[in-house]
Amino acid sequence: MEQLTNLLPVLLGSDANVYGMARSFYMEYGVTSLAIGKGALAATANSRLVKIAVVEPRLEEDEVFVAVMKQFAADHPNTTRVLVSCGDNYTGLMARNRAALEGLYHFACPTPELWEQLDMKENFYKACEAHGIAFPRTFGCTAENWRTVQLPFDFPCIVKASNSVAYWNCKFPHKKKVFIANNRQEFEEIVAAIYSSSYQDSLVLQEYIPGEDCQMRVLNCYSGLDHKVRLMALGRPLLEEQTPEGIGNYAAILSVKDEELMGRMKAFLEDVGWEGFSNFDMKYDVRDGQYKMFEMNPRQGRSSFFVTASGYNLAKWLVDDVVLHKPAELTIADTQSLWMIAPAGILRRYLKDKDLLAQAEALIRAGKASHQLFCKEDFSLKRGIWYIKNQLNNYRKYKRYFGNKSLKD
Missing domain, CATH: 3.30.470.20 (ATP-grasp fold, B domain)
Structure with missing residues (x-):
């Protein structure tokens, strides 16, 4: 059995999730985590529990990610580096580049095929259906067909991106993580605004489940x-x-x-x-x-x-x-x-x-x-x-x- 010595948690991201994981490592092992991300957010600033070690705006590019992670490992020898994704995009990077990370870091992550299958909402709902797991009545639209889409359920309608990583990186006025359209006019205004941005993947249109x-x-x-x-x-x-x-x-x-x-x-x-x-x-x-x-x-x-x-x-x-x-x-x-x-x-x-x-x-x-x-x-x-x-x-x-x-x- 491998011994736990010189534990170094390496957290991908810099948000509140990263801070929560850093607290977990500190509470259990008394160690300070190091974070690597595209940017530095306030949730992890001025902290003794986690330090931002690397900020790389191009980190989502596979080649850049691999180079950064190899250099970080080389800069921190004689440590037991435990790598933790704190974002969907970082899990994808780890999954796609698993072979390059093995031997440098200890980690657990899915295969790239499984990550892609279950992170994309349409594919996840297909998996739910195959396993008898209930989900709201769901429809979809694309940048090409949304103007002619007829919903198979009544309003209100939930509108959200299928590809959460691509949506996170897009910008448009009044952007929200999830929208509720109460009628056809609101639906068309919301979808038109989304597709005016760099986001061009499909959208998930979903029956609204009542309740607080x-x-x-x-x-x-x-x-x-x-x-x-x-x-x-x-x-x-x-x-x-x-x-x-x-x-x-x-x-x-x-x-x-x-x-x-x-x-x-x-x-x-x-x-x-x-x-x-x-x-x-x-x-x-x-x-x-x-x-x-x-x-x-x-x-x-x-x-x-x-x-x-x-x-x-x-x-x-x-x-x-x-x-x-x-x-x-x-x-x-x-x-x-x-x-x-x-x-x-x-x-x-x-x-x-x-x-x-x-x-x-x-x-x-x-x-x-x-x-x-x-x-x-x-x-x-x-x-x-x-x-x-x-x-x-x-x-x-x-x-x-x-x-x-x-x-x-």
Whole structure:
């Protein structure tokens, strides 16, 4: 068995997900992570837990990525380098360039074929259908045919990109991560705006599942190098973020458990042969009592620190597998806790379900609440000032954007 010496977590990205993973490594092993990304974002600035080691705007180019990763390994000899993707695009880069990374880094990731199959939403829904997993009624359109598309369901209609990586890199006025079109006119305005940008891949048009944000569920899993699921943790989002770029990200999550749902998703992951972290977003449909699957992210979720905070450290599951090669059975997280990235005041103001709010308040009083971006071991004056500004800014954002998923702000 390989010994754990000079552990060096290498995190791809610089966002809140990176900070959450860095906290996980720090909590379990007391180490500082190094990050490599296209840019440097505020969530990881002025931190003792993670340092931005490389910023390379062309990192998404395979040749550049391989060169950067080889040079980084050469610059950090005599370390046990554990590589973690914190974005869909980075997982794709790792998958495509696996042969160049092996021997330099310890990591887990899917094959490039499986990454492409399940990261593209149309392909993911085909896989769901083949495995008997429910998803919203879904249609699609392209840059060529969207003007003549007739939806097979009534408005409102969800409009989102099939290729999340390409959409992330495009720009157009009033861009949002996900749109809701309430009628045909809004639909045409939204799609025309999207296709006025560099994004020219297909769009997913989806039936709207009724219900508040608290009907959502988020599932984070880790599948080992043997393609067996080792860890599953389910969360119940209480609110989503409300900024155009943040729609679909969660502001607060309660840890919950549903063994029947987890059993189905375990069978799915093992049947397709997944390796590494995975993250599923879904919504409970009160009309038929089923969870409707929205997407699978080929990485741990942006909010996945809720798993570590509830007592199941994501970094440990990864290191035990890819470095120490420890055998492990399935663990289903069952500790109740509250995770937040927005302040508690936002929950009190915008969460409509009083029973869920009471549960959240009880967990806060019991000391079972954590905040993604606040870590007392990482406090400094600069980071403290940024954190306060970040939290206060949530009130402005919610007041301006709450409930708005149309083209206009």
